[in-house]
Amino acid sequence: MVNISVNLNGVQLQNPIIPASGTFGFGNEFRDFYDVNILGAISIKGTTKEPRYGNPQPRIAECSSGMINSVGLQNPGIDTVVNKEIPNLRKFYHQPIIANISGFSIDEYVECCNKVDALVDIIEVNVSCPNVHNGGMSFGTNPESAAMVTKAVKAVTTKPVFIKLTPNVTDIVSIAKACENAGADGLTLINTLLGMRIDIKRRKPIIANKMGGFSGPAIFPVAIRMVYQVAKACSIPIIGCGGVSNVDDVIEMMMAGATAVEVGTANLIEPMTCKTIIQQLPNRLLEIGFNNIQDIIGII
Numbered sequence: 001m002v003n004i005s006v007n008l009n010g011v012q013l014q015n016p017i018i019p020a021s022g023t024f025g026f027g028n029e030f031r032d033f034y035d036v037n038i039l040g041a042i043s044i045k046g047t048t049k050e051p052r053y054g055n056p057q058p059r060i061a062e063c064s065s066g067m068i069n070s071v072g073l074q075n076p077g078i079d080t081v082v083n084k085e086i087p088n089l090r091k092f093y094h095q096p097i098i099a100n101i102s103g104f105s106i107d108e109y110v111e112c113c114n115k116v117d118a119l120v121d122i123i124e125v126n127v128s129c130p131n132v133h134n135g136g137m138s139f140g141t142n143p144e145s146a147a148m149v150t151k152a153v154k155a156v157t158t159k160p161v162f163i164k165l166t167p168n169v170t171d172i173v174s175i176a177k178a179c180e181n182a183g184a185d186g187l188t189l190i191n192t193l194l195g196m197r198i199d200i201k202r203r204k205p206i207i208a209n210k211m212g213g214f215s216g217p218a219i220f221p222v223a224i225r226m227v228y229q230v231a232k233a234c235s236i237p238i239i240g241c242g243g244v245s246n247v248d249d250v251i252e253m254m255m256a257g258a259t260a261v262e263v264g265t266a267n268l269i270e271p272m273t274c275k276t277i278i279q280q281l282p283n284r285l286l287e288i289g290f291n292n293i294q295d296i297i298g299i300i
Helices: 078-092 106-119 143-154 172-181 217-233 247-256 265-269 273-287
Strands: 006-008 011-013 017-019 060-063 066-069 097-101 122-126 161-164 186-189 193-196 211-215 238-241 260-263
Touching (some): 017 273, 066 265, 122 143, 143 161, 172 186, 186 217, 211 217, 217 247, 238 247, 247 260, 247 273, 260 273, 265 273
Parallel strands (some): 161 186
Antiparallel strands (some): 006 011, 060 066, 066 211, 193 211
């Protein structure tokens, strides 16, 4: 018998596989493909205080080993998520739910996290959003602002708080440690890299906003490197993500130091990806000499 369960700050997951926020909606889209209750958890669509219709189109650009998106946090707003989307998800999904919260000011983060606290199991705070009160610089690009968000959110929540870090920095370890020192229960990394594509016939950027978040298999080595660095520097658990698309990627991410793993872009390419990974994980662990998945966490 192979044990593939993991624990995130007291929240027990039957396996470490989590669809990443923004690639699984609120769970409804994937019900026709398989029973989503086989998942370890679901990180629901990124949520802001007010409803957002997202950025102008086109906002998706394909790449040879991934994609660029500039969706712009399209979501129905925190009140609709709390009053409608999460209750609807609970009707058919009985595993842990992770709320992904974004904000354009610390007050927005605080309000959203406070409203969602009682309805979910973990709160994932996306600090890649621009701080509108500080010239538009992302909260996650310097230790001080990331710590401020962490401390403010922890003051109004009772559930484990995982800060989702941006890779678009020169020193992710200093930001991770600042979040840990401010009270973060865990970290999620990495978010998307900043990328761009150009239509050579039109001589214009493909995406209306010119640049967007680059994700997919091409960023996997960067994600592994950052997870490894942060795991060595911090003592709180990590949810690893970035380019994960198969069972070996999951094992590699966990060996680098992740306790659980989010699967993102791969869900958009092949909707059965998470199910396939979960099915393959026990036998793959046995093949490499393990019968308890917890033994591989941070083994490198």
